[in-house]
Amino acid sequence: MFHRVGFIARGLAVALVVMVFGTAHSATLTGGGSSFAAPLYRAWSAELHRQTGFSLTYRSVGSGEGQRLIMAGAVDFGASDLPLSGDVLDERGLYQFPTAIGAIVVVINVPGIASNQMKLDGPTLAALFDGRITSWADPRIRALNPGLRLPDLDVLPIHREEASGTSQVFSDYLHAVAPDWKAGMWGDGSEARGNDGVAASVRQSIGGIGFVEYAFARRDRLNTVRLKNHAGQFVAPGKAAFTGAASSADWLHADHYAVNLLAAPGAQAWPIMSATFALVPVHPAAPATRAAVKAFFRYGLKQSDDATRDLDYVPLPTPVKERILASWP
Structure with a gap:
């Protein structure tokens, strides 16, 4: 029926x-x-x-x-x-x-590291993108990933070249979890146009790290990382984590539906949603x-x-x- x-x-x-x-x-x-x-x-x-x-x-x-x-x-x-x-x-x-509602995920191209093996927190992620961390063997990454074999390989951060909502959401997230981060504080990496351009650049760059909407990471079979969320848990991107974060949206009080979905509560909530x-x-x-x-x-x-x-x-x-x-x- x-x-x-x-x-x-x-x-x-x-x-x-x-x-x-x-x-x-x-x-x-x-x-x-x-x-x-x-x-x-x-x-x-x-x-x-x-x-x-x-x-x-x-x-x-x-x-x-x-x-x-x-x-x-x-x-x-x-x-x-x-x-x-x-x-x-x-x-x-x-x-x-x-x-x-969609998720922004961090994608990497680090030899020997499979999808969702690496764990990152907000301050470490900010340091990877602003140039303070230049090697994948940096002690801050090692501290978060005991037992993971990290190569002594240059970090190549990749971000968007055009005015981008994805970039703004990601920057807002970095500022929320690492208050010294300011919009535009990209390190000596490279730029690419669109989510598809960033995805392609990470795929082609050994040592690359970027951020894209999840559909592009899945389409291009890029390796994602686990992120530390508002509850202090390291979570992998996926439907359950996305749905858990989206359920916290306060649509009733949002000005013209402009909800804030960053750092959503919940033990398994993905932290970068928009x-x-x-x-x-x-x-x-x-x-x-x-x-x-x-x-x-x-x-x-x-x-x-x-x-x-x-x-x-x-x-x-x-x-x-x-x-x-x-x-x-």
Whole structure:
């Protein structure tokens, strides 16, 4: 009975998208911004494409550029992991809402060290990225990893080159766990564009360390590390750790849904989590585009939880989804 009800609901959602867009050939939208969210929106649109012919052109160019694109009217929706303040949203005539919650993980390329063998805490992680730790055999890393054979190999930190929500969230985390860390304190490493660029650079750099959204680490089979969380436990990235952290979000009191998910409580909570946000015009130039954008996000929020989980994002709570759609201007 429940499977039948779910099948009917999915069918109605798809029918709504087809009705909004008219024909399969006219079902086209543009979006741009967050690389953190790129796998999510591409997965949602791929399923719709199979069922309706819907097409989404999404430019994975970073959160800062996503904000600029939507403010310039160059895309139908912008995507950013950096929520805008209420004043800016009002001034620019934008509606901001979260679409999912994802995890930022630390990835390494250290010979002889398998995924999740290495343990790091906040101060040590900050020192790896600001250049105070230059060798993987540093005593601070050894102290956290007794018995682990660490090579005397140069550390090659890799960070984002463009304005990035992933970078800002990661920097905020480092400042929270190592108060002397300040945004931009990257050591003598290298830069790469987008989560995919950082993932590729770490994969190609012996001694490399970087930070990416988890979907990119899993896709590229990169080695991740265990991090010390707010409860003092070293936890490995994974669905249980992500869900545990996401459950602590205080959506009710968040300004325009801008929740803080860093250092979430819970013994097994992953410490670096972020919501990712969409930005749409309150008064779009074309009403039909407004309806199409809303239909896309309605489908993604209400019918695509399985695809969202398959990419290791955490779907939003149902009451938050309902509130987003009910408040859509």
